[in-house]
Amino acid sequence: MLVTVTGGTGFVGSHSVAALLRTGHQVRLLVRDESTVDGALRPLGLDPGRVDVVVGDVLDESSVIAAVRGADAVLHAAAVYSFDSRQRDRMRQTTERGTQVVLGAARRSDVGRVVHVSTVAALFGKGVRVIGPDSPVGTLREPYLATKAAAERIARAHQDAGTPVAISYPPALLGPHDPRLGDQSTRVRDVLRGLTPIWPTGGFPLGDVRDTAALHAEMLTGSLSGGRHFGPGTYVSTKDYLRHLRAVTGRALPAVRLPARALGPVGHACDLLQRVWPWHLPVQYGAIHTCACATRVDDQVRTHPITARPVADTIADTVRWLHAAGHLTDRQAGRRAHPSANRETTAAAA
Template sequence: MLVCMTGGTGFLGAHTVAAAVRAGHRVRLLVRDESAVEPALAPFGVDVDVVVGDVTDPFAVTRAVRGADAVVHMAALYSFDSRDRANMQRVNEGGTAVVLETARRHAGSIVHVSSIFALDVEHDRVLRADSPVARAKEPYLASKAAAEVIAREHQEAGAPVVITYPSALIGPHDSRLGDQNARLRNVLRGLMPIWPTGGFPVGDVRDTATLHARLLDPVPGNRYFGPGRYLSTRDFVRTLRAITGRRLPAVFLPATSMLPVGLLVGLVQRVWPWHIPAEYGAIYTCSRRVRVDENADTNGVKARPVEETVRDTVSWMRDAGWLTARQSVAVA
């Protein structure tokens, strides 16, 4: 099977490419920068075809998806940095509209990678496949919710679109050190001594990549959750302490009281040239304390233990030079 993928040089994208190749598929990537392919895929030892272009360009997308048996749309800008607002709307919403419409005309089945944060919850704070689309004001969450609306419209029109909802993903082999892995690294570097209460679903990138590879074959449903487990922020820090043997002092403040601080940081970030690790979006997602329904369909892919994921991630960060030996494990 020939599979066209967008976002294949990203964290989840690279792992999904590797999972698809291991499953016996050929992969064609649509990428903006061809030089990003080698560093993203080198750890996996896989070969792919490459089409250079932007997901917002219908002509480039057509070149990439034409003749493909399946399309996996993963390209998205994941950022709680308020300076990225315009790009997130352009890529996350506009790119999804172009890719899904083009894929319907020129390819076979379609997998759209959404996010648990694109969904809203009722009073029980549990996410399900039929949960409504979120109405968020935060730029990243709003852009993913807008993309979710587009994907659901295609489903309602009878298009062969499957939607997946990954949790907050961590794991090894992240060539750009995306948001979640960067946050984990910041904790171990002592840059995050203050945390909001609450929590969020956490998953291993390798498990969600396995799910995507399985969805390339016909499946009975049309919405699947990435394997993961809910972790409170306290449990997340406790897990890091247990894995590294370090004290990692931390203060936990009510998330609701930290939200105004996050809003203020967002305003300051628009003019401050360096990233401030206290984003409103991250605080907001913790404050929601949403969990994924324990009966949610993951197409049979089970989440590996969080401790295994964290241990593998910290070891990889140390070996890749993102962390020093002292930062990754306590020194006796």
């Protein structure tokens, strides 16, 4: 089976490509820059020469048509995942308009299976307590959440029209080998660098990118055709998130938790500052707002056999990779995540 993948050099996309190749399928990537393929796939133990590459953009209909032509299935994973206020125009274009172009091209090319990668956050809304496949599209106005909701509406319109589009809803994702150090990996790094001593209450669904990749492979090439499927994950409070990081690293990581809604103005102020400040700020309104609005996935809606890995294992693998990739020092990674740091500390004390 030939599967065309958009966003294949990103976090979700690259791991999904790995899952497809390991089950014996052919993969074709639509990428803006061919040089990014090696850095995305080789760390996963994959030879970049095993994939076909079409250079283009999800906003360019001609390159999208070339990428999906002759494909048996399409995985649309291209999107901008960021709470950075400077990225809102890119989010509107890539996430919303890109979905329109890719799903439209797949329909016109009579592709047999199409998977649109949405997010649980596309279903968050005021007053919502539990979400499932029949939940309405979210109504939140924060730019990332709003653009993912807009893309969700496009995908659902295709489903209503009879196009063979399935939708996956990944939770927030962690795991090793994040080619672009995305939002969630950056947040772990910032915590361990001591940049986020204040946290909002609330929480969010969290999962492992490798589990979501396995789900995508099953949706594209296995028995899960059509429908709406939630990626394996667990709702984690911010308190438990910090507890897991402390357990993995053996560090105290002191932090104060305040009501998420009370921190909203701080997030807005940081977003305004970020527009003129050239360096990354670890505080973002969108992340705070998500913790306030995020809800659990209904336990009764599991539609696949993939079991979520323990959160502690996912966080441990993430921290180890961040250290191995040079994003964390020995001290920041902690004694438990980086055993050699423990030996060094013991030797220094002696």
